[in-house]
Amino acid sequence: MDETRGTAPGRPTAPAAARATPRTASPSTARAINDRLALQLLQNEGPLTAGELKTGTGLSRPTVADLVERLQAAGLIAVVGESGARRRGPNARLYGIVADRAHLAAVDLRTDSATIAVADLLGRVQAETAVPVGPDTDPAQAAANGVAALEKLLGAAGAARPHAVAVGAPGLVDPATGRFRGTEGVPAWHAALVTALGALPAAPVLLENEVNLAAIAEQRDGSARGRDTFVLLWLGHGTGAAVVLDGRLRRGASGGTGEIGFLPVPGTGGLPTAAGCDGGFHSLAGSAAVCELAAEYGIEAGDPGGSDPGAPPAEALVRAAVHAGEAGAAFLDALAARIALGVAAVCAVLDPGCVVLGGETGRAGGDALAERVADHLARMSPLHTEVRAGTVGGRAVLRGAVLAAMDAAQDDLFGPAG
Template identity: 65%
Template sequence: MPASPSTARAINDRSALELLRRHGPLTAGQLKQLTGLSRPTVAGLVERLQEAGLITVVGEAGAERRGPNARLYGIVADRAQLAALDVRTEGLSVVVADLLGTVLTEKSLPIDGAMGTEPAVEQAVALLEEAAADAGAGRLHSVGIGAPGLIEPATGRLRDTTGLPAWHRRLVDALRERLPAAVVVQNETNLAAVAEQRVGAVQDRDTFVMLWLAHGIGAAVMLDGTLRRGASGGAGEIGFLPVPGAAGVPSASSCDGGFHSLVGAAAVCALAAEHGLGSGHEGDDESAAVATVGAAVHAPGEPRAAAFLDALADRLALGVASVAAILDPGCVLLGGAVGRVGGTVLAERVEQRAAALSPLRTEVRAGALGGTAVLRGALLTAQDMAHDDLFAPGS
């Protein structure tokens, strides 16, 4: 049964908007070529989308051409404002952006772990409100949040996880209660993987696994372009993986005896110390691990640095080989700040060692976005929500 004229128009409009979102400003002629629609049909949808305030003329394709087909049409960026939050154990970062994802303002705030839950939540909400005001956003349309911990698949809520601050979970609820906006929270590692696939190191892959190397260890599983979160939202909790070399085995309440104990930030710092290395960096374990790995990578002629990177690669290869044995993704990305600073120097070492442990060929790459990946993924999620709403047929 053929679609009704109104349904066909809605489908064509949505198709044109998606093309403008993906490619940026286009002429009517380019829209005709990309959609395969007739010239009158394209002219009609351009007129409808302009009247709806969704697109506008943003320039011309070239001085040699004049007339309607030379005009460049683009999505109206200020039709909606978006926000993204990267919630960490010790604080959070916020960005506010327009509908095209252009960042208008960004802020960060450390939060004292000794502070009570409600004061911490109030500080976090105030930071978002301040950022929105600075960006001139009268009303946020969508808010994407990246946080450590598990997300309940049925409710989309953060689970009450031991070891994480209580204000994390309360913040999400508070934002949903107080903002006239769509608010969604996702596991930080999953959001980082989305960002790396859309704008980072694995844009050519629709199947891969990302190991998130930070204070803690996580993994994101992307199969055929779809994130796999697991029955309870716990797919990728690779820190609990029992591996050789760990002191003991993990338990239901602690990953101290698992993969985390070999490649978490504190373990990386301890491994460096065993090789006579130290960053001299004052601060948390993650920052120290990043500084130490970076220094080792940039000291190729230093025997202790090479030995340290070899030992770290041996440990990481255990995780890569385990992932390959279960999922055979063909590609594993070393994400997070440690993965990025390790670069190809560390990634190539890990790939060589994983090849000796598994018959399944697995390419190992370094992430391109580092610690910014979570915020980028949260912003992409907010952008997707806004586009789905504003560009929906009949909206």
């Protein structure tokens, strides 16, 4: 998936798009720009009257009348009600995007399951299911089960096919091909399911690294909202990072931007190699390392504080530590010191101004962990950097996939943004 095909978070608001409209655009180009401007405004602010569209876009009344007629004829908008604050009449009609004009599919691939969701054109999830995959399941059967589950969800939503499909998966995605780059460590059924989804009629599949999708979700709906430059540091079973610079998700020449687990750092007793990240940042902040550190401080998942008994071990331990008094505070401080090593390296190279802690460990640590990381970082780096806890939660990858599919479908139906 190259930079032009990939999802770029932080699309311009309607007023910014209006300022960017070229004065020398041809009539057809100008119409396309105006249509997209109005559609973006309707998406961001909900149903609007023609008068509100005129105010929000800065377009003339005749131009707004023409685009409303054009978008209605295309089945993209419809009258959804009337404004009670105005007199009855044409200007009081409320126009909204026809959300069921297209349906989207989003898939979150894990080692032992696939979570699949179907959403409308505005990204509102209408149906969702989880498909378990056993360790001995044949890849072709796992792929068939996934496609069958998606088709069942589409039927429940009244859709014949998805207009776009976005898949989040661990591992590298080649920016040039949009496919997995190497399959080492990637379950064989992941590639089989992506291939099967690509065979669906007229449904382009956007394959994206899971951490990149989580960053999209945090930027649109979570703690990075309103920022066009930030880094999401993923702290879970493994470690990773997603980099958003100037509103664009950066993937790198080989799709490896953010492979922070391989970052050489002090305190690991070794160095990573091309064959594995042991000895790198992963050895300090991956889930196994977090569990070992917790044991040193006597933290147990059963400590008071409402830890989730079904949570992954590292998540449960960090969550328990937040409520475990002095022992928990000491553990969180030691963990924050480790995490700050990776954050400091990222900041020294990119100066993002904001780092969001995501993944199971980042989510469990919340503000208590983020504040400690910020304190350690301030002592190591002269660059001012906010450290925030992720707020989208455990569904960040699936939410990011919904948003990526929504962007792809809207670009197809509405015309490219920006």
